[in-house]
Every structure is written in structure tokens, then in C-alpha cells.
Amino acid sequence: MLSDRGTPARRFGDGSPAELPVDYNALDDEALVERIAAREVRALEAVYDRYSRPIFSLALKILGEREIAEEVVQEVFLRLWTRAYGYDPHRGKLLSWLLTITHHRAIDELRRRRAQPELEGVQEQFAAAEEPDASPSAALARVEERAVIREALAQLPEAQRIPIEMAYYGGMTQVEISRALGEPLGTIKTRMRLGMQKLRLLLAGYETEGGGQAVTQTHSGDHTR
Amino acid sequence: MDLSQARAGHGDTAAYLLGALNETQRVQFEAHVAGCAACLHELEELRSVSDHLALAVAQVDPPAALKARLLRRAQEVLPAIRVAPPAPPAVPESLLAAERTRRLRWWHLSERLAAAITAAALALGLVASGVGFSAHLESQRTAAAAAELADALSIVYQPNMIWRTLTGTDQAPQSKGRLCLNPGGVEAVLMAYDLPRLPSHEVYQLWLNNPEEQQRESGGIFRVDERGRGHVIVRLHSPLGRFQTAGVTREPEKGSPAPTGPRVLAGQL
Numbered sequence: 166m167l168s169d170r171g172t173p174a175r176r177f178g179d180g181s182p183a184e185l186p187v188d189y190n191a192l193d194d195e196a197l198v199e200r201i202a203a204r205e206v207r208a209l210e211a212v213y214d215r216y217s218r219p220i221f222s223l224a225l226k227i228l229g230e231r232e233i234a235e236e237v238v239q240e241v242f243l244r245l246w247t248r249a250y251g252y253d254p255h256r257g258k259l260l261s262w263l264l265t266i267t268h269h270r271a272i273d274e275l276r277r278r279r280a281q282p283e284l285e286g287v288q289e290q291f292a293a294a295e296e297p298d299a300s301p302s303a304a305l306a307r308v309e310e311r312a313v314i315r316e317a318l319a320q321l322p323e324a325q326r327i328p329i330e331m332a333y334y335g336g337m338t339q340v341e342i343s344r345a346l347g348e349p350l351g352t353i354k355t356r357m358r359l360g361m362q363k364l365r366l367l368l369a370g371y372e373t374e375g376g377g378q379a380v381t382q383t384h385s386g387d388h389t390r
Numbered sequence: 391m392d393l394s395q396a397r398a399g400h401g402d403t404a405a406y407l408l409g410a411l412n413e414t415q416r417v418q419f420e421a422h423v424a425g426c427a428a429c430l431h432e433l434e435e436l437r438s439v440s441d442h443l444a445l446a447v448a449q450v451d452p453p454a455a456l457k458a459r460l461l462r463r464a465q466e467v468l469p470a471i472r473v474a475p476p477a478p479p480a481v482p483e484s485l486l487a488a489e490r491t492r493r494l495r496w497w498h499l500s501e502r503l504a505a506a507i508t509a510a511a512l513a514l515g516l517v518a519s520g521v522g523f524s525a526h527l528e529s530q531r532t533a534a535a536a537a538e539l540a541d542a543l544s545i546v547y548q549p550n551m552i553w554r555t556l557t558g559t560d561q562a563p564q565s566k567g568r569l570c571l572n573p574g575g576v577e578a579v580l581m582a583y584d585l586p587r588l589p590s591h592e593v594y595q596l597w598l599n600n601p602e603e604q605q606r607e608s609g610g611i612f613r614v615d616e617r618g619r620g621h622v623i624v625r626l627h628s629p630l631g632r633f634q635t636a637g638v639t640r641e642p643e644k645g646s647p648a649p650t651g652p653r654v655l656a657g658q659l
Contacts, residue, residue, distance in 0.1 A: 242464070268409060
């Protein structure tokens with residue numbers, strides 16, 4: 166299922182000359198995953214360098230504690246290390262796959278640690294993850310990175326945005342959100358669905374105008390295919 | 391599946407992508423979406439939105455020490471292979487398509503399985519130690535072992551798997567191996583029992599053989615615990631069905647490109 170792109174031909178005892186040094190940072194995601202499947206730890210290191218920041222950021226946003234977020238990040242990359250063949254490039258980008266696993270792990274961890282969902286707790290987590298940046302320029306760059314997506318979120322009616330944020334970042338189930346907001350379950354389902362559809366349209370428009378930069382701007386050195 | 395079961399999960403695409411379904415609903419939706427073109431279409435359509443949500447958060451660099459810790463743990467869980475594997479032969483597109491379909495079905499399920507097992511292992515670690523969250527951090531070894539177990543189970547529980555028995559040779563007459571494989575697939579798991587313990591500079595290595603075409607491929611190396619039990623997850627680039635026999639030999643610590651030591655297990659596939 167993975168192509169041989171970026172992988173030098175190698176055979177046992179065929180007398181071929183020694184391989185040239187590999188610049189792992191120059192390889193695309195698919196080639197790196199092939200090398201991870203062949204258990205080349207330098208390839209894992211390269212993927213970590215490329216994507217650990219958005220993965221750690223998402224885990225921290227959801228969990229609100231650095232130590233637990235670090236644990237989730239480690240788990241995600243260990244999954245990649247042990248199950249690289251589970252990634253199918255035809256199904257989507259590597260970053261998307263890693264973020265999906267991160268979200269699942271973080272939400273599972275959050276639910277395990279939380280006996281009773283409380284809206285206040287979720288809001289505190291939002292605040293905790295918004296750490297002050299090291300320098301004004303770094304802060305500005307990060308704000309700019311997120312601006313487009315945040316703007317799209319801000320354009321949603323509050324009735325749609327809040328359930329989406331409570332679910333995705335707060336780890337609450339639709340039943341829990343229904344109870345917390347005092348709205349019927351069917352209403353919450355509909356609002357989440359409408360909100361997601363509207364976000365898709367808003368962000369698709371941005372991608373067309375911005376050349377697909379909504380995702381790729383968020384981290385340097387991206388090798389999106 | 392009756393009508394009510396088929397309808398369960400319909401319209402839950404957004405909630406699924408947002409992680410807003412409980413475990414039961416999640417399983418229902420995954421079963422539903424496999425047979426509902428409308429939900430599958432919506433799933434593909436909205437999937438990118440969850441990526442955007444993931445990337446909308448404040449970006450924070452992970453601590454530098456995390457990378458070193460991860461790479462150390464990776465080597466402990468699955469040691470890097472220092473012997474290069476042979477170049478993969480061409481695989482027919484029909485096989486690739488079938489493999490992609492199978493993986494699409496199994497991807498979410500195996501992720502769930504891994505999460506459940508990891509959670510259970512962590513919970514057990516906490517209960518056994520009787521201490522608080524510091525123990526949770528200490529139990530990363532347990533989590534890694536659980537991840538590997540989940541990896542093996544995600545193969546064993548795939549559909550159409552068959553079992554083949556490897557018997558002990560004169561070198562280890564009491565030993566036994568069970569190889570779980572799908573001849574049309576590329577993954578397998580060998581479980582070995584009652585093998586002799588080896589010195590630290592030796593490992594066991596699984597070989598898959600096609601005597602007719604004089605082909606042989608390494609299935610991986612493994613060690614055994616104090617009770618002689620061990621396992622190895624096999625991942626090849628082409629279907630296992632082309633091999634007729636399997637064997638296990640004793641080899642130097644990092645494995646060998648071809649068998650060099652005595653054979654301890656052998657069997658037909």
C-alpha cells in the first residue's frame with residue numbers, strides 16, 4: 166500500500182555499494198513512513214521534528230496539563246513507530262492521521278480523568294492552554310497562524326460554535342452537552358452538524374483564496390503532498 | 391443487521407468527528423457508515439474540518455526532553471532494524487486495493503482496541519501500585535507493552551486469519567509455535583512457547599520459506615521471557631501465501647540476513 170518512493174533499493178549480499186547518507190528532513194511524509202515501517206529511527210525523529218508541535222498543542226489544549234499532554238504525544242508517536250503500516254497515504258495526510266489519533270487519545274484520557282463534566286472546567290482548560298508566548302514576535306506569529314481558523318469559528322452562530330468547542334476541545338459527549346446547555350439532544354446534534362458544514366464552507370473558501378494555506382501555515386517545514 | 395440497527399448512528403457524522411459519541415454510539419456509527427453512502431460521503435466531506443479545529447489551537451513547543459524520551463522508548467518497544475530488509479517485490483494492484491479496503495475497516499477498530507488495552511494496562515498499573523498520578527507516569531513501560539500487545543491483537547482479530555503450528559526440532563523438542571496469518575495479507579503474528587532462554591547476545595529469528603522458488607524472508611527477531619514465551623509481529627511487502635514453510639533459528643543479537651544458527655521450530659504454512 167505504500168509506494169517505494171524515496172526508499173533506496175536494498176538487497177542482502179548483492180554487492181551493491183554502500184548507501185549514501187540520507188537527508189531525512191528532505192524526505193516527504195510517505196517516504197518517511199516507509200522508513201519508519203522498516204524501523205529506521207531517524208525517520209521517526211524526522212516526523213517528530215515535523216509534527217510534534219501541532220500534536221503537543223492539541224493534546225495540551227484538550228488536557229490542560231503538560232505532563233499528561235507529553236504522555237499522549239509519546240503514545241501517538243509510539244503508535245506510528247509500531248504501526249506505521251496502519252497509515253494509508255491514500256486516505257489522507259500523515260498530519261491528519263496523527264491529529265486524529267491524538268484527539269482520540271486525549272479525549273479518552275480526559276474522560277477517564279473526569280468523573281463529572283463541568284462547563285467551568287472546560288473553560289478553565291481553554292484558559293490554561295493559552296499560555297503567554299516567549300516573545301511578542303512569537304506571540305504575533307502564532308496568533309497569525311490561527312487567525313483564519315479562529316475567524317471561521319467566530320463566524321459561527323454561538324449556538325453552533327459552543328457545542329462544537331465543548332465536544333472537540335472539552336471532550337464532552339453530545340448527551341453531556343445537551344444536559345449542560347439544557348437543550349434537547351436532537352437540537353445539539355443538528356447544531357453541531359450545521360456548524361461543521363458551515364466551517365467547511367468558510368475554510369474551503371479560504372483555501373481557494375489562500376492557496377490551501379490554512380493547514381500548511383501552521384507549522385514550518387511542512388511537506389504536505 | 392435489522393432496520394433499527396442500520397439506522398442507529400445515521401446523522402451522527404459531525405458528532406463522530408468531534409468525538410462527541412460515547413463508546414456504544416461510536417461503534418454503532420462505524421458499523422452504520424460502512425453501509426450508508428450518505429453518511430460516508432458526509433464523513434469524507436467534513437473530515438477536513440476536524441483537522442482545522444486541531445490546528446486552530448495555540449501552538450506550543452513540546453519540551454526538548456520529550457524527543458529523547460520518545461526515541462529511547464521507541465527503541466525499547468521495537469528495536470530499530472540494523473539489517474536492511476530486501477527490496478519489496480511488485481504487488482498486484484488488486485491486492486493493494488483489497489488491503490486498502492481492509493485497512494479502512496480496521497483502522498478505527500484497531501485504534502479503539504489499542505486505546506482500550508492501553509487504558510486497562512494503565513489502570514491496572516495504578517491499582518497495583520496503589521499510588522497516585524506519579525505512578526501513572528512511571529507506568530509508561532506498561533503502556534508501551536500494552537501498545538505492542540494491541541498491535542498484535544489487531545492482527546490476530548482480523549477476519550480470515552488462519553493458524554499454523556510450528557513444532558520443536560531436536561534442538562528444542564518441547565517447544566511449539568503458533569503462527570496466525572492471512573495468506574492473502576502481509577501481516578502475521580508468531581507466538582512461541584517453551585523455547586529455551588538465550589544469552590543476551592542471541593535472539594530467535596523467524597524465517598518464511600518458498601523452497602520451490604528458493605525464496606526466503608526474515609519475519610523478524612524476538613526474545614523469550616523467563617517461561618520461554620515470545621512473539622514477533624511479521625510485516626512483509628507481499629502476501630504471505632507465497633511461502634510454504636516457516637522456521638525459527640537461533641541467531642546473533644541483531645538477527646541475520648540468512649539463517650546461521652540451529653533451527654528450533656519448523657512447520658508447514
